[in-house]
Amino acid sequence: MRTRALISAGLALTASALAAAPAAALNGGTESSTAYSFMGSLQRAESPRPDGHACGAALVAPQWVVTVGHCVRNDQGALVGHPHGWKVRIGSTSVSSGGEIIEVDKFIRRPGDLQGNDIALLKLKTPAKGRPIKIAASKPTATTPVRILGWGMTCDELEPKCFPDHLREADTVVQTDASCEDAGIKGTEICVGSVDGKVAPTNMDSGGPAIARAGDGWTLVGAVSGGNPGQPGVYSAVPAFRTWMNDVMAEKQPTLDGAVDLDGCSGSLVKTDTAKPSDPALLLTNGHCVTGDRPAPKSAVVDRAEKRKVTVLDRAGKPKTTASTTKLSYATMTGTDVALYQLDKTYAQLASEGAKMFKLAATGPRQADPIDLIAGGLRKSWTCAVGGVVPELREEGYVLRNAIRYTEDCTPDSGGSGAPLINPHTGLVVGIHNTTNDQGGVCTEGNPCEVDKDGRMSVHKARRYGQQTAGIVPCLTAGSRIDLSSPKCALTKPVS
Structure with missing residues (x-):
């Protein structure tokens, strides 16, 4: 050149x-x-x-x-x-x-x-x-x-x-x-x-x-x-x-259309390109937002009974419709911090009730990409951008890979956990909000630390992070089921 x-x-x-x-x-x-x-x-x-x-x-x-x-x-x-x-x-x-x-x-x-x-x-x-x-x-x-x-x-x-x-x-x-x-x-x-x-x-x-x-x-x-x-x-x-x-x-402020209030956390209704209208709908949130025991480090939870009320919001943040979870299909806090619940309603039923659903992106975001964060648990939204991708994020014994670091103007608080990160150009979910370094602590709960590609650790008080969700797509199969044995599925598996 x-x-x-x-x-x-x-x-x-x-x-x-x-x-x-x-x-x-x-x-x-x-x-x-x-x-x-x-x-x-x-x-x-x-x-x-x-x-x-x-x-x-x-x-x-x-x-x-x-x-x-x-x-x-x-x-x-x-x-x-x-x-x-x-x-x-x-x-x-x-x-x-x-x-x-x-x-x-x-x-x-x-x-x-x-x-x-x-x-x-x-x-x-x-x-x-x-x-x-x-x-x-x-x-x-x-x-x-x-x-x-x-x-x-x-x-x-x-x-x-x-x-x-x-x-x-x-x-x-x-x-x-x-x-x-x-x-x-x-x-x-x-x-x-x-x-x-x-x-x-x-x-x-x-x-x-x-x-x-x-x-x-x-x-x-x-x-x-x-x-x-x-x-x-x-x-x-x-x-x-x-x-x-x-x-x-x-700098358009995103609406709350499709945001989910999940009793102290946030979430969204998600699907892949292959999902059928008759399939049970899936709810995406954080692994640390589950109601039972959290997934252990280096492990995951699958097909656990958890009944929870799900409130889907409209553009103004008011309840649009409700549903209930039938089971926790999958949850992990290793590699990424995600949980998928299966609901008691199909995609077709929720669509007929006016609920907005989001498709999952098959690829992750890049630095400087715009993202909209809509937190149903807070009834608030943010227009943000990807400040960088962190090779490794450590918190309370958990290790997360390729975490999304936000720009400084993206400031979701407690209750925003599990909120979708949406590319405003494509409308696709590229990640979910999951943590903040609150006190400047080192790798403790509520105080994640960054580790770069050369193994150097750093701590940034008040910095906020999300997790990529592209890894979920290869693991979803017909009927809204999770297939961890799929050759392209790299999600953390349960420890026997």
């Missing part, structure tokens, strides 16, 4: 990182005569610049700013997070004064290889007063006139004289992809600047916009990603990510 230099020091913003990046100025540029209401400077404490500038950015909605993914890199490698001390100055030609400066509440970076997916959104703690820029309807073609903006370095040295306070701009065009071929340009990117690189972005221009005329105003067509010396710059084509950006910015 051809590579390119990033036009930002990204994570560390160290002197050595800066020296390795392209050092040509915003060639052909001049100082902007007027401010742009949408133009922003992302400022981070790690910047070597006294003004804190790290990257360019553009306001696309009152509380949302777009930049590039490598501008939000962090020590943890998180794709979603709540940074401390990040801020954006918006609507000024000066990087150190004027306009308005607003703290960053959250960053969301698009998953995938930076080459082709170098885009990120910043949610501001308060709405900006300035007028956002509209995103262009489509990726611009070659020869389209554009203007590029930035506060990138104007010379090679890490000295104040190379850090412009005044915004610079240059008028140029979109080039054919061939002009950026050496930089490994992708289909979601555009090549911007002069062919000889004399008009191009420079170091610390990353995230800065390329804008195109639209009537009397401007539209956003690109954000600086990288480039090579003596060539045009490679920009992420912002219109190519419109759907992803709209989904992130929508």
Whole structure:
């Protein structure tokens, strides 16, 4: 794969990182005569610049700013997070004064290889007063006139004289992809600047916009990603990510439709693609939510009599219908923390009563995937995202594999155990909520600890986790039965 230099020091913003990046100025540029209401400077404490500038950015909605993914890199490698001390100055030609400066509440970076997916959104703690820029309807073609903006370095040295306070701009065009071929340009990117690189972005221009005329105003067509010396710059084509950006910015609060209140815990009605309307319905919750003895470590419980009332909720969290469990078909707290109850009603009966049922996803979620958590036991819901996948989670003698770590804004409390984690795009259940480190304890009840792939243990107070449920799918057979002997079923089996 051809590579390119990033036009930002990204994570560390160290002197050595800066020296390795392209050092040509915003060639052909001049100082902007007027401010742009949408133009922003992302400022981070790690910047070597006294003004804190790290990257360019553009306001696309009152509380949302777009930049590039490598501008939000962090020590943890998180794709979603709540940074401390990040801020954006918006609507000024000066990087150190004027306009308005607003703290960053959250960053969301698009998953995938930076080459082709170098885009990120910043949610501001308060709405900006300035007028956002509209995103262009489509990726611009070659020869389209554009203007590029930035506060990138104007010379090679890490000295104040190379850090412009005044915004610079240059008028140029979109080039054919061939002009950026050496930089490994992708289909979601555009090549911007002069062919000889004399008009191009420079170091610390990353995230800065390329804008195109639209009537009397401007539209956003690109954000600086990288480039090579003596060539045009490679920009992420912002219109190519419109759907992803709209989904992130929508932050729709999920309804409680289909959530189950299970006497102190939460749950959901689930099925697979092969389930028949005449099959007994199944209820999914946590293994630690069973009423009898909990499954022992390294073991499971199957076909145990347990009669419990099940209340299925409507969109507003009010009872829609009820059912009863006939037996605990399966439960374990090893590998994953799940329990499946068989109900006294079929899928067809519950559907006729207006109950919503969910299908189980056959694959697990990835980092940064959105998830909706609907907790019937709490009558509350959360819009969250996968903060990471933990190779091993230990708690009170139990070991859980590939646990789902939530982002910091996902805060279900006691009573949310067993709540489904639903991918809002597919509507499929990808996991269930199961635990929180309450006091900062080490691997004790209510205080799970993480173990990474190299065996290093860590403890994170107040961090919350869910368990993946894809492993259930290969174990379900006709008639809502569990077949632990199935070749593809890897669920923990009972100890004889």
